[in-house]
Amino acid sequence: MGFQLGVARRWVFPIIWMLIFGVIAAALVKFAFFGDALNAESLEYPTVAIEEQHYQVATGTITNDVELTGSIAAAAPVPIPATLSGEVREVAVSAGQSVKKGQEILKLRAEVVNPDGTSGTQWKIVEAPASGKLTDFTALVGSSFQVGSPVGNVAPPSYIVSGTVPSEQLYRLVDRPTEATVAINGGPAPFTCTGLSITFASASDAGAEAATGPTVSCTVPSDVVVFPGLTADITIAGGIAEDVMMVPITAVEGVAGTGNVHFIMPDGTTELREVVLGLNDGVNVEVVSGLEVGDTILQFVPGAEAGDDEVLPDNCFKEADEVVCY
Template sequence: MVRRYVFPALRILVWAVIAVALVRIAFAGADVTTQASGAEPTGQVVEPTVEATTATITNAVTVRGSVVADPAVPVRATLAGTVAKVLVADGQHVDAGTPVLEVRQETPQDPVTRTDPTTGETTVTERKPKVVVEQVTAPVGGTLSLPTLKDQVVAVGDTVGQVSPGTLSVSGTLTPDQQYRLVGAPGEAQVTLKGGPAPFTCTGLKIGAAAQPATAPDPQEATTTVPSGTVSCALPGDVTAFPGLGADLEIVNGTAADAVVVPVTAVQGTVQRGNVWVVTTEGSEPEERSVGLGLTDGEVVQITEGLALGDVVMQFVPVPGEEPQCDDPNLDPAACEG
């Protein structure tokens, strides 16, 4: 009896209540009014600052590179003429300065004409050509490749052969930032071979410009790590290595003790001269100041002039026309208060 009459009646009553509530909301609207609490937003953005401190700073640059075979050195003719003798066989090992061939140059000479003053008879005497023979020597020691043949005519500067030195070097590329940090670098580096012997010193460090691409790069695809220079140094003869082996070069280009430093993020500029924004008094606008820059380790930079120990500067270089945002990932979490 209960299941048959009471439960259906209750169900109808519940639906009726819901229907009445919906009708009231539809015609009268819901009460969404709020009461003023008197609270006001108090959050404000505070620019993070840092003090100039002292530290011992070492300008050490690590470059990723690889082992490469030193290129063959050309053997060039130093006299225009004809190859008279080939002195060394193709593929033979030679030392620096070894004669590899002889070049013979014949220069015709004008005949000598004489007139007898008594008889007036003229005599013409032919002269032999002037002959110069010069030896072409190997510029370095190594394996000689000599495709030049006897009686071949050569000119000054022609490549008559090549010498492969059989030596190895470690070579890598430099970014603009690394190239600036290596200005005036010493002539050696510490090398670590991947899976090779313990780190060792390589000498003859050379820094140069990177090879220019055959076509201009697409500005839309430009990156911040485009190589602008190259670095290489010679492997010692007692180190076993193979071309293509990965290597790291660590180049230490100066150390300064008790140097006045600030974070690199606080400085506009990276070498020689830069700008910092000094906070003189609380609440005042930061003062832009030119400073001298010294060594950097990539985290902090040495200030050689313009700042004193304890001076307070903005931690980040301000961007003109932009206000700092609390959700900026580069902003110190403590920069937003309230």
């Protein structure tokens, strides 16, 4: 009995394995020769639809704050220009001395010809154009200068904070603010700097400006302790518009002065409309005229390339220069 059971087991298991291998082989043959039976119609695929997103014009508040990163540096020396082409006759100060704005620096004398043809002498006093310490001052009695040439410099005891702003952002600063809010990393509480100025590169530095942008700078208050080389966050308030019509910047061709939007007509077609624009915050732009609250427009200008910082709806993504939504 035991012998027969052993023989049965010896034959049953090989037969089972042969059946398993046979099923696998049959499946492989089916996939190899009849794979076209599994066509797209018998499978389910996730689908997406490319559709134009609409935006309904609404009201809101636009805060036009331009933010950039800058650094702290000592204020640039101020040249002391000669006020007459002539000879130094008196020197009232010495190099390294601290002076106040309007203080006498030296006197110049020149021999001139009067309108009646007679000879005469003209005197001019050169004054400090700013308060600070005299630097590069080498004027001596008997030395000569041409009018406008520097007799030395005054280094103000102040600091400035400066940074570069992308040229296109200047459209947001048309009103030219005169101050900015500065926050120094690891420094004192945010403070207001005054005398805000925007400096453009000279013709020889035009290439550098194209790569970086104009320089924005303002003076650090004298009671704020800072050090050269510190980094700072600069916020320039360009104005605020409350309870105004606004649309996404992505919906407008042009965002300064005037622009065009694609208006949705009642029959679903679009019409290009010109709008007058106001403030923008980098995401939305104020519409002064050309639309009414409740109007519907395309949220994205057709064919426009999305920038790296473009904010898309949660159900949309960028693919091959097209906005795809699902």
